[in-house]
Every structure is written in C-alpha cells, then in structure tokens.
Amino acid sequence: MIAQRVQAIAPSETLKISGRAKELQREGKSIISLSAGEPDFKTPDNICEAAIQAIRDGHHGYTVNTGNPELREAVCEKLKKENNLDYTADQVILSNGAKQSIGFSLFATLNPGDEVLIPAPYWVSYPEMVKLAEGKPVVVQTAFENDYKLTADQLRDAITGKTKMLILCSPSNPTGSCYSADELKALAEVLRDYPDIMVLSDEIYEYIVFEGDHVGIAQVAPDLKDRILLINGFSKGFAMTGWRLGYLAGPTDVVKAVAKIQSQETSGPSSISQKAGEAAYLGSRDSVREMVKAFRERRDYLVDALNNIEGVRCFNPGGAFYAFPDISSYLNSVTPSGNKITNSTDLCLFLLEERGLATVPGDAFGEPRGIRLSYAASMDHLKEAIKRLREGLEALKKS
Numbered sequence: 001m002i003a004q005r006v007q008a009i010a011p012s013e014t015l016k017i018s019g020r021a022k023e024l025q026r027e028g029k030s031i032i033s034l035s036a037g038e039p040d041f042k043t044p045d046n047i048c049e050a051a052i053q054a055i056r057d058g059h060h061g062y063t064v065n066t067g068n069p070e071l072r073e074a075v076c077e078k079l080k081k082e083n084n085l086d087y088t089a090d091q092v093i094l095s096n097g098a099k100q101s102i103g104f105s106l107f108a109t110l111n112p113g114d115e116v117l118i119p120a121p122y123w124v125s126y127p128e129m130v131k132l133a134e135g136k137p138v139v140v141q142t143a144f145e146n147d148y149k150l151t152a153d154q155l156r157d158a159i160t161g162k163t164k165m166l167i168l169c170s171p172s173n174p175t176g177s178c179y180s181a182d183e184l185k186a187l188a189e190v191l192r193d194y195p196d197i198m199v200l201s202d203e204i205y206e207y208i209v210f211e212g213d214h215v216g217i218a219q220v221a222p223d224l225k226d227r228i229l230l231i232n233g234f235s236k237g238f239a240m241t242g243w244r245l246g247y248l249a250g251p252t253d254v255v256k257a258v259a260k261i262q263s264q265e266t267s268g269p270s271s272i273s274q275k276a277g278e279a280a281y282l283g284s285r286d287s288v289r290e291m292v293k294a295f296r297e298r299r300d301y302l303v304d305a306l307n308n309i310e311g312v313r314c315f316n317p318g319g320a321f322y323a324f325p326d327i328s329s330y331l332n333s334v335t336p337s338g339n340k341i342t343n344s345t346d347l348c349l350f351l352l353e354e355r356g357l358a359t360v361p362g363d364a365f366g367e368p369r370g371i372r373l374s375y376a377a378s379m380d381h382l383k384e385a386i387k388r389l390r391e392g393l394e395a396l397k398k399s
C-alpha cells in the first residue's frame, strides 16, 4: 500500500534514542540528554511581542505564497548588510522552516538519478530528502584530521557526469565545523570546472559561531552565485525552532519553481511567524550574542573535558552547538553485562540504558566512529554528562 519512494527512505535514527530516553524518563530514571537539536533558550522578548501584536492587529490570513514582501525585503537587507550579498525580494522564498526550503529546493532541481554529493558526517535528513526527490545521494567521507571538512581533492574525485549538486553545511550539524574563506575558495575553484553543478549551502547555524564571522560560499565566490541555493532561517540563531520559518535565496528560476511546489503543497508559512521573523531581522542581535556567549563557555568546557577522557579525542568546533568526538577506540568492546559494542549505536544505547546519558550515534550521520553531543544543555547537565560518559567508557572491556 505504501509508495516505493517512502519505503526507500529510513526513519530518523535520532528518534530511536530520543524515544527510548523519554521512555526511561517516564519510568522515573534520571536521564541527562545531550541529544537536543535546538537551543535551550527562549525566543527573545521583542520577537514574541511582535508576534502578539501581529495577532492583535489581525494578521490572520494567508500571506503571499512566497512570504510577506516586507520580510523578504528584510531578508535581502540582512544578506546585504551581514553577508555582502545582493538579492532581490523575488529571489527569496520563505517556507515552514529551513527543512522545507531544502526539501522543496531538491524537488525543484533534481531529476531521477541525479547525483548529490553529501560530505559525511552529514545532517540526517539530507540523504533521505534527496531520495524522496528521486535523486541519488553520494556520500563523500571526510576526515577527523581535517575537522570533517570536505577538501578540494575529495570534491574533485567524487564528481561524475551525473553530479547535479553539492550540499555544504557550515557551521555543521553534527560536527560544529566551520569552513574558512580559503577552504570555500578551494572548493569553488573545483566547481568552476563544472558549470552545471549547483551548491546547496545550508547556513542555518550562521549566527552561532565562536571565532570571527560566518562566511558562506556565495561570499567568497560571487561568480558562482547563480548556481548557489542559500538556505537559512530563524530556528537556531533566534531560538525559534517551533515557529517554523526558514528561506531559500537563490536564482530566480529556482525560486519560481520552489514557489510553484509550495503553492500546491503548503502555501506560505504562518503569518504570525513571519511578523516575528521581521522583528528578529530588523531588531538588535543582543540576545543572539548572549546566547552565543553561553554556547562558547559550554563548548570550551565540554571539548576540554572530552579530551581528558582516555581514548576520546575531539577537535574544537567553531560553531553550532555540537561536539562530535571520535570514540572509535571503544568500538569492539564488551559491556559489564556482556553485550558487545560494535558500533556507535550500541555505544549510545549502552550509555543511555546503563548510565542515563542520551547522545546521538555517529551512525545516524554517516560516521560510525563518532557520537554527537549537543551542548544546548545547562553547565550542570554538561558536567554530569561528562561524569556519566567517563564512568560508562571506563566500564567497557576490550573484546
């Protein structure tokens, strides 16, 4: 009864662990969760007030399918001021979260069998979304030693006659890595030899960077702008995950094609969220800076603590709110109750069941040697998490 396109995709691996964590919590167990994919902060007051005002002012109806012109203008202003990029309002389409912007962009551009290069570790949804759009995900393994960033050589080697798109995510979920301007320039140099390859640049974590300013590929390679699909949104930087507001800025023909799909599938995003988004972009970035300061302190603590656990190594992530330590020295071990740990999912389930620590296995992100720890959690929780992780790993025996 179920369509092949749905049968071909995997359910979210991350939900397996979080579902089990919730079950254990309901049973009364103490669970520390470092599995969150969203900031543990409240949406700033000025944004909430704007939404309340929007309700009072009667912004209750459908908006333009591509989103309110005022907010699209605000997006263009932001892109000019903060990213030095020139877009017009008809090159921007607002959607229900960056997730929808990515999904519809893929539907709008991929033909059956088109290959999409996805550097691993990757955000869980990319390969499945590509499959839903009948494209072929081609996973390109990157190295821990290079902070899991794609190199120009790896890119060149992965390109075939069928390559249609490269997906870049910086700052990255799950690794927190950020590409430097030079690294992006090197990738752009390769792409100049292949004029038909598009780039989907997911910059949803743009505001959560710790060293210098965020840089995206369109900034360093303006000549490629006509084939760059820039994805961004409000979820992470303004702690607005539940408001469901993201956007695509890109070439007019792709934006038009996405608008066609959106007009038939969902229409524009919530009118209230759009008013909130306007307040976010037109208002100050003070709350964003406060949040980033807290994330930086937690990152500094967490990464240092991880590197002090025997057999664990972790590079210093430049952004987002994730650390992605290499725990491979604990694979092929045995738990005190005799269960074998052969992959990161086994390890994460052991940490959850036996130590009450919820993390996300690297298997879900295409890198079995790592686990993802989210530091969208209080410092007290982070300290307790480190204690549980250290004790859990110490209890494992090599098989």
Ligand SMILES: Cc1ncc(COP(=O)(O)O)c(C=O)c1O
Pocket: 037, 096, 097, 098, 099, 100, 123, 169, 172, 173, 202, 204, 233, 234, 235, 241, 244, 245, 246
């Ligand atoms: C890399 C990445 N892109 C996109 C999204 C989706 O963001 P949104 O909540 O705006 O749909 C997420 C959310 O977890 C993400 O981690």
